[in-house]
Amino acid sequence: MxxxxxxxxxxxxxxxxxxxxxxxxxxxxxxxxxxxxxxxxxxxxxxxxxxxxxxxxxxxxxxxxxxxxxxxxxxxxxxxxxxxxxxxxxxxxxxxxxxxxxxxxxxxxxxxxxxxxxxxxxxxxxxxxxxxxxxxxxxxxxxxxxxxxxxxxxxxxxxxxxxxxxxxxxxxxxxxxxxxxxxxxxTPTPRRENDGSGTAINPIQISVAETQYDEGTSFDITFTSETNVTSDLNFTISLNNFGFNTSDFTGNTSLTILSGTNSTSTTITLTDDSDDEGDEVIKIKFLDLVEPIVPGNNFVEVRAVDNDFTVAAWGTPTNPTTGIVQSTQPNGYYDSLDGLSDLALRQALQDIIADPNVVRAQTYADVIDILMEADQNPANSNQVWLVYTEEGRPKLDLQTGSSNTGKWNREHTFPRSRGGFDNIEEDDIADGIDVFWTTKADSLRHGNSDAHALRAVDAVENSTRSNQHYGEYIGPVGTLGSFRGDVARSVLYMEIRYNGLEVVNGFPTATGQLGDLATLLDWHRNDPPDDFEMNRNNVVYNWQFNRNPFIDQPDLVEYIWGNNVGDVWDQPLSVDEIGLEELSLHPNPSKGRIYFEGSDIKSIEVYSVEGKQLRQFNSVENFVDLDLASGLYLIKLNNSNGFITRKIIIE
Known part of the structure; x- marks a missing residue:
């Protein structure tokens, strides 16, 4: 037995x-x-x-x-x-x-x-x-x-x-x-035998007092082992992470924990340079620990806050400006609308913004890159501007995990559950501006990633809004409501852009419908487009090759939903251009010297296509030397009658 x-x-x-x-x-x-x-x-x-x-x-x-x-x-x-x-x-x-x-x-x-x-x-x-x-x-x-x-x-x-x-x-x-x-x-025992047997490991923990430091400041990184080491322990660390490298700091990265002790530290000083490189993430990681010494934690992130951010020439939505950022729409973009009304006007507008031969659809992952540019905070280029809560938030605080406190993510102004569109597997791939889907008016699924109707938003507030209709949801208490016209124009755009979507009065339950139209018309009228909104229209146009017409031509809203339904639309001449048509510049393209003809020019401002002011001339004869790299720029010509903006190519 x-x-x-x-x-x-x-x-x-x-x-x-x-x-x-x-x-x-x-x-x-x-x-x-x-x-x-x-x-x-x-x-x-x-x-x-x-x-x-x-x-x-x-x-x-x-x-x-x-x-x-x-x-x-x-x-x-x-x-x-x-x-x-x-x-x-x-x-x-x-x-x-x-x-x-x-x-x-x-x-x-x-x-x-x-x-x-x-x-x-x-x-x-x-x-x-x-x-x-x-x-x-x-x-x-x-x-x-x-x-x-x-x-x-x-x-x-x-x-x-x-x-x-x-x-x-x-x-x-x-x-x-x-x-x-x-x-x-x-109780969990990762990297240790469940019964306590086996070779004993000695984990080392990385600790830093704060999670972010400004350029030019110093901070300590401390390394503490679980038990005292029995001989001198030499190891190295790295702080490199994408653009952050050894040129961005000074300090010792080769360290020793002396025999009989369990800790050591190093002081890191962040280089205060003049480069506008944006906030960066330092990633503290072990390079050469050998068992039984193992990392207790690793890849510890610390933010290096760049103090060289840029400020745009235009204001935030809570401190709006107008007339600085000009529409980058092609010449004649809306000409086909002239002389039309009612349903014919609607159809002609859809034919422009949903033209399958021109318009592009990007992935939902690409929208993150689009929003980092389109919703950039005018007061700080390292931040995005958050709809609803009306504040800047570091671009690095994009929500990537389950925690949403202090994070930002993507808000569908026309909620997905109400629109009937959602992700597909390919939406998870950010493949860049030059890779896109062909799209048309019936491509409702592409509403999921249409950046004209997506905004950077506080992640908690996004959950609060959920899929509420506008009118049910009016934004956080105590805010100025600077977002209201913006979201109104974005959802009205969606109705024209995609077959199957409609903005209606009340709070409907049918898929494809969003309310409240009366509220949104009121928001549109009381919060007209500003430079921030025009800039994001220009940025999205660079990716999608279509525009939100209600930013470029806000009066169109009245001809489709409001007080002028049934009236014939004729594209107005820009108020800024009345009396300025005689102004001209040449040559274009240019090697750098630009000559002017027409009314007396008081001053000249030169902007990048992203809206960043590059040059200003307050005393102008009949020419200026721009001294700019090759590329496309915007020139704002000012005289006593107002101003006009022209595109110029520098060869």
């Missing part, structure tokens, strides 16, 4: 390690914000390369249909001295060897499996399978058993993560003295 028992125990122990790689620990649901989710793999032997293996995550919900929702390629990684490999988000301590975004591991009932396969074998929505499966675990957070998912993966138990809103737990694998494998929940 004893001999039989020994044989049985050996069989169980051998069967436990029939796989070269197993799931050793899983924490799919960390308290509150899911910032420390992870999965830990274990190999039979330490320092095991995981090339050729993948992790596949399966969605056990009714909508997920027990199919894959995420795949992680393990090529290029290996387990550590204890045979452990942790895949997790930045909040995991000690720091994971393979970093993933926070809040991406679903709570359950779900599953994860190790496969000896290629990522391409599991496109999103692939049904769970045992083919090439190495190990799997089906889990939940107090969910009913997903028996179908268990069957598909050949599992008989669904394990429960018993964490609460205040107590973190993980599902952990244990092997008892007889070699019997079991799983239970306990």
């Amino acid at each position: 004893k001999r039989f028992l020994i044989v049985l125990v050996l069989f169980v122990f051998h069967n436990t390690w029939s796989q070269v790689l197993i799931i050793n620990e899983l924490d799919p649901d960390t308290p509150s914000t899911d910032t420390a989710e992870f999965i830990e793999l274990k190999s039979q032997t330490p320092n095991f390369p995981t090339d050729g293996y993948i992790l596949v995550f399966f969605n056990g919900s009714s909508s997920g249909a027990d199919s894959s929702y995420m795949v992680i390629d393990l090529d290029g990684y290996q387990t550590d001295n204890n045979g452990l490999l942790v895949i997790g988000s930045e909040g995991v301590y000690p720091f994971p060897q393979l970093l993933i975004s926070e809040n991406v591991i679903q709570n359950g009932a779900d599953a994860v499996g190790i496969y000896q396969a290629s990522v391409s074998d599991f496109p999103e929505g692939t049904l769970a399978t045992q083919t090439n499966l190495i190990d799997a675990i089906v889990y939940g957070t107090n969910d009913a058993d997903d028996t179908v998912l268990m069957s598909l993966l050949g599992e008989t138990v669904q394990y429960n993560d018993n964490g609460t809103s205040s107590t973190q737990r993980s599902i952990q694998r244990f092997v008892d003295g007889m070699g019997v494998e079991s799983y239970s929940t306990a």
